[in-house]
Amino acid sequence: MKTRTYLFLMAAAILIPVALAFWIGVSMLLDWERESRIHRVQETARATALLVDRELAVKEALLRVIAHSEALGDANYARVYRLATRLNGNDPLSWNTLVDDQHRIIFNTLKPYGTELSARRLAYVDEVLGTGRTRVSGNFVGSTSQRPVxxxxxxxPPGPGRRYVISQIFDARYFDRVFANSALDKGWLVGIFDKNGVTIARNTGQHAAGKPMHPEMRVAAQHAGSGVLRHTTHEGTEVYGVYTRSAVSGWTIVIGVPVADIESAARTAATYATVALILLMGMAVLIAVFFGNKLSAALQQAGSVANSLARGAIAKPRPTKVDEVDALLDGLHYTSEALSRESAARQALQYEREQLLVSEQRARRVAEAQSRAKDNFLAMLGHELRNPLAAISGAMSVLDMPNVKPELAANAREISRRQMRHLTRIVDDLLDVQRILSGKIVLQRAPVNLGEVLRSCMEAKRLVDAGNHHWEADLAPAWVEGDRTRLEQIVDNLLHNAIKYTPAGGSIAVRCTTSGGKEVVVEVSDTGVGLAPELLPVIFDVLVQGPTSIDRAQGGLGLGLALVKELSALHGGRVSVHSAGHGQGCTFTLVFPLIETPVAQAEAAVAPRATLDPA
Structure with a gap:
């Protein structure tokens, strides 16, 4: 069924009962129109009261700014005068006064600052300071302006010093702005009256300021906060007087609308309503509602589908038996499916783009870090090669000297041999790293007593250390399957690091234990310089070093711990490090798979756990 058919049936259902309901409708419309007009006036009266309250609230807020200002606390009255003038905006219909607790008028912004003002007792000063609350006055004649204000x-604020009352004075004409902002029809009378029923302002001119309110209106306003009173004004006009009282100021706002305006509007509305009722309305409300509901339900479903489309959901519409609406629903459904597919594709593309961006940023950071590590490595390598070469060159110069003493020549040869061993170690580390990274290193696996390896490495390092550190050892026999040479290299690198980064007088401890019968745990601890938290995750990477002195006295290429990690992994083990921070020392932990003790060793006498004496 077409929409126009629904509308035709609705119109027919409306027109049928018109003749029966017309006389009731006109009577009700007259009353309704009258009440509607009066209700509008009531809303206008309340809105006008709110406008007045807003003006007072704004001014009160500005006064509180002045009252809490530093200038007033310092009794800098000239500065307070400038602040009050600026906040008041040089408004000729509103000004400020400042009075202290001794009733001295400090200034009145109607007069230049410094003008001598007559002193008199002001009753409101004691009232305001006594209550500590804001006071909204009634109508009075200003002593300076000589106008109704x-x-x-x-x-x-209360305090140990002098207290003040800062006042905002309003000329009666100030409220013409409020009247201008109110939705007042031509011919309406508006008045603002104080708590005593005295006129503050009227929209017909300020000649009425200071005059009393209409007696009947005053009685009505005293008994109720708002209402409507039909009465005759001082000018002889019969009006509906709509009044409301402000809860903020206690003032009463009255709007008087001539009775003729209200009644004529109602009669005019009734005339138009009569014509409209004859043509368009009737008693067939139930039938009209039935067909209207059908159409409304169809349109509501269309709205629901449209809302689903906005949310990105796909809603399958039900047939409404309204051809146009069904066509609309089908179109919305197809559109929602297309938008859903497009949205999914767009989200996938956005996700891929974000992932590419993250990957690119990560790769850039890695490349930058590798570049910095390479530069540091080259600088350190040059330093490491220069020092032994310089020592060897010096030793050769000594040997070339004529008549060199035998002991001096022997010392030069020892220096050369020691520096050659150092160069050999550097080259071996470089070659080992290259072999590991290229996968070319081959382990000569055999059962190895790891405790014995630790003991022999420690004894060698203690001789080199020459008593600079305190050594501790707790070494249990523990067998692993591995390459003894590479295991010694692992231990040697850890002990070398402990010596290098532990100041003289510090302690180095080595422990070897078994865990659960399945693993060997080796701990190398020192009381040295420790590691910063940011170095812990990367300390085993190639070319990464711990803290070194500025003169590079400790040296190192950042390869030792990388070799430890890779060689441990080749043995099926793992390495980790713990440090509480700078100056707290380090503990390196090695874990290897434990194997059974070889038969020949098991049959031999088992030596007690070895413990090295402190040196």
């Missing part, structure tokens, strides 16, 4: 009076 009202005021908002705010006390300064």
């Amino acid at each position: 009202v005021s908002v009076d705010v006390p300064s």
